[in-house]
Amino acid sequence: MTSETSPSPSATPDDELLARLDAADRLPGAEQLRCRSYALLGAGPGSTVLDVGCGAGRAVAELTERGARAIGVDASARMIAVARRRWPAADLRVGDAGELPLPDGSVDGYRADKVFHELADPRRALAEARRVLVGGGRIVLLGQDWDTVVVDSDDPAFTRALVHARADLTTRPRAARGYRALLLDAGFADVAVEVHTAVLTGPTALPLVTALAETTAAAGALPRERAGRWISEQRERAATDRLFLALPVFTASATAPC
Template sequence: MTRKTDQTHQATDGLVALLDAADRLPGAGELRARSYDLLGAEPGTSAVDVGCGAGRAVAELAGRGVQAVGVDASERMIAIAHGRWPDADFRVAQAYALPLAGASVDGYRADKVFHELAEPERALAEAGRVLAPGGRIVLVGQDWDTIVVDSADPSLTRTIVHARADLTIAPRAARRYRTLLLDAGFTDVTVEVHTGILNGPAALPLLTGLAEGACSTAAVTRGQADTWLEEQRARAAADRLFLALPMFMAAATAP
């Protein structure tokens, strides 16, 4: 294994750990279940989960009797998914070129994916290609500019949140879901907001990621990041931490 490959695997494994932690947060299971309901995930239907990660949603959809396919651009991620769910169907592919025939699935789901896409319109055109007429699409994700954190230094907090957002390809993609879906020709577009509230140590990995991201861009100094994180750790220990993370869920019907 080359050094570059090893670093890529380490980065992917780190992402899997973060995704696993997110899946364990309060309300995460209910949020996924709501996305399946909006998808119309019933026995005998079919669906593709784009950006499937380690495959949990694909396994849960299969548990509902759905013929589910998981797609991810990362070979390492797909290997992990295969290891966890050996009987499921996982494939390496980009959101812009899905390994599916036209009009071949009843549902398309993408959870925490579109903020990583530089060309969301292209991805939605591909979604429209693979969806059968009347099929359902569900997009789930956070708007990286709308993370709310209680802090003694609101100005520094705003700087940290926005600096971390700017590291993302499309940090405000979620607020565009409705417009993107309408412009792509989808109908019956709805948008829901489900806000997760975190008050304890479970929020610290996310807060650390925000601070480290801001520090990496020199938006804040190392000392400012450490001081901010120390305050958040103290808040968590004293049951005074408050983090609100709105998750946007858009659903629509294929023409």
């Protein structure tokens, strides 16, 4: 799940997104999952890899440390500016997943983490992935299924409604469960899917579950008063180490046709 925090009154959408991405990078298991995606890419010395939706550029920097020539692309010019400040030597470009600023057959690996649930046209993005990948190149997609967030609560009916209401605020909330079909339809081979479930408890998980309710209530999808009671329950659970959150993350990998 893309981590959510309560925005400050003066925060811009990009500021809020950056805060969420930074928080997600710090979650238990996040570094191991990124490393797994690099291994599935086959990233290493001599390879050129593309990170689409690179955000603040952490994956680009880590791929570079592995010896790969890493390129980061993000649709947000402000996000790319932040990434350039953090990683001045990195190759970072403004560009859209559906129209990548790269020539045909120019990369050995394509990676997109927490991206496809925001895309209105994922098939176009995969067509672009095929275009820029060399024959036999690798693609790795990572993301959560927004309908499968698990939170323990004394009010399971409201929790169920909350999870689905939050999912409905996302462009393509169930994109991750469709990775395999999308890759097969786009002509990729050797398609494989893994599920990595992050289990978060106590104060670590509290900002995630409270923001889940706050975001949904702020959008008018659920009553604020009931969301407030649910948040109070979760705070009590966090204080007594009884809060439980599970986030299944799907990782799909495949090979571009030669």
